[in-house]
Amino acid sequence: MLTHAIRFSAHGGPEVLRWEALELPDPGPGEIRIRHHAIGVNFIDTYHRTGLYPVSLPSGLGQEGAGVVEAVGPGVTEFRPGDRVVYCGGSLSPVGAYSEVRNFPAERAVRLPDDISFETAAAVMLKGLTAQFLVRRTHRVQPGDTVLIHAAAGGVGLLLVQWAKRLGATVIATAGNDEKAELVRAHGADHVIVYTRENFTERTRALTNGRGVDVVYDSVGRATFLGSLDSLRPLGLMVSFGNASGKVEPFDIGLLAQKGSLFLTRPTLFTYIAEREDLLAMAEELFTALRDGWLDVQIGQRFPLSQATEAHRALESRRTTGATLLLP
Ligand code: NDP
Known part of the structure; x- marks a missing residue:
C-alpha cells in the first residue's frame, strides 16, 4: 500500500527533510501495520537528521507514534486490526514514526487504553518513560x-x-x-x-x-x-x-x-525498556500517572506531518515548550 513519510538522504539541517510517497510492503512476521493518528517529535530526531547519532541513508525519521493497527503479519497474536497502540523507538528504515502508515514489531508496541487520546499518548510515551526511568531507576528520588x-x-x-x-x-x-x-x-x-x-x-x-x-x-x-x-x-x-x-x-x-x-x-531510555516486561510495566505506571491526574502533558505545538521541517526549526531554535506533535 502507499504511504507518505518524511525521509532524508543526506545529513544536515531541517531542509534535508523531504515529504515522499512510497510503497509499503505487507507486515512481515511479528509485525503490525499501524496507521498513525499522532506522532511525537523528539530531540533525538534532530540527532538522527544531523548525523550526531549516525543512521544509514536514505532514512526515515521519528521514534514515537500512536495509532490504530490496520493489519498484522504472520505469528502476531497479541494485536488485531482495530486495536489502539502506542510505541517509542524502532527502526528508521524504510520509514520511522514520521509517516502516515508503517510496519512495526508487535513486541515493541503497547496497547493504548481507551481513556488516553492518541495525542496525549504520542506526546508522553518516549518523554514520559524517560522522566520515569530518570527519577525511579537511574536515581530513586526520595x-x-x-x-x-x-x-x-x-x-x-x-x-x-x-x-x-x-x-x-x-x-x-x-x-x-x-x-x-x-x-x-x-x-x-x-x-x-x-x-x-x-x-x-x-x-x-x-x-x-x-x-x-x-x-x-x-x-x-x-x-x-x-x-x-x-x-x-x-x-x-x-x-x-x-x-x-x-x-x-x-x-x-x-x-x-x-x-x-x-x-x-x-543513560538512554532504550536500555531501560529493552525487555518487554519492563516496557509494559513502565507504560502501565505512566498510564496510571495520567489517570490519577497528577501528570500534566503539555502539548505546546502541533504541525502537519508534511511540515516536519518547521517542527525541527522550532525545536532547535528553542521556540517550543512541552511536547511537539506531528499530525498526519
Ligand atoms: P526539549 O523540548 O527539551 O527541547 C530541548 C530544549 O533544550 C530546548 O527547548 C531548550 O530549552 C534547551 N536547550 C538548551 N540549549 C539548547 C541549544 N543550544 N539548542 C537547542 N535547545 C537547547 O526536547 P526533548 O524533550 O525532546 O528532549 C530533551 C532532552 O532530553 C534532549 O537533550 C534529548 O536528547 C534528551 N533525551 C534523552 C533521552 C535518553 O534516553 N537519554 C530520552 C529522551 C530525551 P531552554 O530554552 O529552556 O534552554
Whole structure:
C-alpha cells in the first residue's frame, strides 16, 4: 500500500527533510501495520537528521507514534486490526514514526487504553518513560532530595519536574526565558533559574546554602556539563542524558575526584525498556500517572506531518515548550 513519510538522504539541517510517497510492503512476521493518528517529535530526531547519532541513508525519521493497527503479519497474536497502540523507538528504515502508515514489531508496541487520546499518548510515551526511568531507576528520588533539572520547560523537562515533585524532591529548574520559567513554576518547580542570563551554578549553590544538589538531570550537554558538575554536593550524581547544545567534550575523569568524588551516568531510555516486561510495566505506571491526574502533558505545538521541517526549526531554535506533535 502507499504511504507518505518524511525521509532524508543526506545529513544536515531541517531542509534535508523531504515529504515522499512510497510503497509499503505487507507486515512481515511479528509485525503490525499501524496507521498513525499522532506522532511525537523528539530531540533525538534532530540527532538522527544531523548525523550526531549516525543512521544509514536514505532514512526515515521519528521514534514515537500512536495509532490504530490496520493489519498484522504472520505469528502476531497479541494485536488485531482495530486495536489502539502506542510505541517509542524502532527502526528508521524504510520509514520511522514520521509517516502516515508503517510496519512495526508487535513486541515493541503497547496497547493504548481507551481513556488516553492518541495525542496525549504520542506526546508522553518516549518523554514520559524517560522522566520515569530518570527519577525511579537511574536515581530513586526520595523525599528530602534536592535535584537540578535543566531545560525544564521542554518535553521531557516538564514531565521530569512533575515526577520529581511527586516523589518528594525539592526541584531547582532552569529555563531559557521568563515565559518558560513561569510554565515550569506552574508545574511545581520550587526555584527556577533563567540560565541564559543567570549563572545557574552560583544560584544553585546559594539556594542550597553552599552544599550543592544531590542529583543533576542534564539534557543540555556541552553548554552546561561542567557547571552541572559544580552544582553537585560531594558524592552527588550527574545524570547526563542529552546533547541539546551539542555533545559533551571529552574530559579527564580526575575532575570527578576533584569536584568531590562525584558519580556520573550517561543513560538512554532504550536500555531501560529493552525487555518487554519492563516496557509494559513502565507504560502501565505512566498510564496510571495520567489517570490519577497528577501528570500534566503539555502539548505546546502541533504541525502537519508534511511540515516536519518547521517542527525541527522550532525545536532547535528553542521556540517550543512541552511536547511537539506531528499530525498526519
Ligand atoms: P526539549 O523540548 O527539551 O527541547 C530541548 C530544549 O533544550 C530546548 O527547548 C531548550 O530549552 C534547551 N536547550 C538548551 N540549549 C539548547 C541549544 N543550544 N539548542 C537547542 N535547545 C537547547 O526536547 P526533548 O524533550 O525532546 O528532549 C530533551 C532532552 O532530553 C534532549 O537533550 C534529548 O536528547 C534528551 N533525551 C534523552 C533521552 C535518553 O534516553 N537519554 C530520552 C529522551 C530525551 P531552554 O530554552 O529552556 O534552554
